[in-house]
Amino acid sequence: MSLDPATVRRIAKLARIRLTDDEVPRLEGELNAILGYVEQLSEVDVDGVQPLSGGAQMAMRLRDDAVTDGNYPDKILANAPDRIGNFFAVPKVVE
């Protein structure tokens, strides 16, 4: 499987990363090298193997469904690049 420039642009779009035109061929080469390297996994027999998703050898813990934190909007907004009152501000989304 080999990525073409159009696929590189599509992935960048999905990842929300703007690419310049000269970045595309470089990334195409690098991503194809990585995908070529991981290709060797296709030789492993994984029939009937349950996938391992986590590092923890235990069941996921549950906690009480209760509000235990909050009520400090100024702390939450202290790092906001732009704010209006107690809201994060972004460019207009709906015309």
Add this chain to the structure above:
Amino acid sequence: MTMLDMSIAEALAALAAKKISAVELTDAHLTAVEALNPRLNAFITITADQARAQARAADAARAAGDAPALSGIPIAMKDLFCTEGVRTTAGSNILEPFIPPYESTVSARLKAAGAVMLGKANLDEFAMGSSNITSAYGAVENPWQRDDGAKLVPGGSSGGSAAAVAARMAMGATGTDTGGSIRQPAAFTGIAGIKPTYGRCSRFGIVAFASSLDQAGPMARTVEDCAILLGAMSGFDERDSTSADRPVPDFRAACARGVQGLRIGIPREYRVDGMAPEIETLWQSGIDWLKRAGAEIIDVSLPHTRYGLPVYYIVAPAEASSNLARYDGVRFGARVDGADLIDLYERTRAAGFGAEVKRRIMIGTYVLSAGYYDAYYLRAQKVRALMLRDFNQAFAKVDAILTPTAPSAAFAIGEKMDDPVTMYLNDVFTVPSNLAGVPAMSVPAGLDARGLPLGLQVIGRHFDEETVFAVAGALERAAMFTAMPAVRAGAGS
């Protein structure tokens, strides 16, 4: 011996005996930081005022009879741990303005144990790298020098932590290890470092890279110092859903236990092509040392070892692409304005992330995308399960496993940088323990022909860091590694 050459254990004894004060110890280290950081670039942020205040508080507390486990010990904090009120960058431009309103659990525990934070240590951007050259705040220089005088990398991603400890700018440091980021820099700088079992240290407040692999751990100049630090860093935290609700053993006591009667596994698959002959020789020395100390050496097989890197380079980018989706220029971090919201996201992320981070986000996005998920991500998770099975089968026969830490000594800035895959090969011996979640430690064990340090790695069973410390302690006593880097505080250079 100056204060700067003391181990943490020795400094704690000197503090307890009132031979030195925490203020003196901190001032000596801050002076070292001031002298060496312009060259080594080990710290992104230096918190001198806060450190002096913490040292004064430690002296006052000790005078009042209260001296917790690390009272007055100056350490470096990898700049991946959120520290309340102190800028936390993760080595990235996108977090350049970020001042966390909260403290990570690990740094809070160290603070509560009386440790003094000298500053935030440099690292590869978002901990993605094996050389510390991907940091947006500049590369870190390894304090060790090679015979040709080339500037060497300290390893990565915890390269600033490693350089600071090796150069005597800090007595210990925190690191994080997703695929070798504590152990490989420890080996490259002649210090010790342990990645504990997944779940041992809380991940709360650590900037996430790959959540199923990330684990915090200590770096220090002796095995015992790592044990002291890990004891303070470990423990259950309800704010991390994968934190292990288990008691924290006495790691320090385990260091002196010895290896009499222990069974040590030697995995044949770790003899890889292109490994430096000196590493092969050092590995054999490690085997001989443990045998002489009373251990039984047993050949074991970890048949899926060679698939560790390809699994890692699917799983880690996949998790990273999800974790790093939060950096969108809206709630925190840097923003680049755009015509609309999508434009803002794309411009913010294009400007905020470096090349290696973009590469990994894109690989991760691709392997999780519709049509490719099964072929890449799901298959990688299945091979990951086989790697865990390999370890479980080996640990039915042995108590610990001995391997080299890295396939080479530290390389020069500019070497191994032809393509991403060549750089990734650095992690061939360290990645499998992250995938399986088992603890693993690097111990400085010798020098190569060019005078550079090499490390041996001890891998243990889940939650059996005590045996890892016991074996690492035995290796340390046998290796008698006393070499010091050319660039260090007090060396007069």
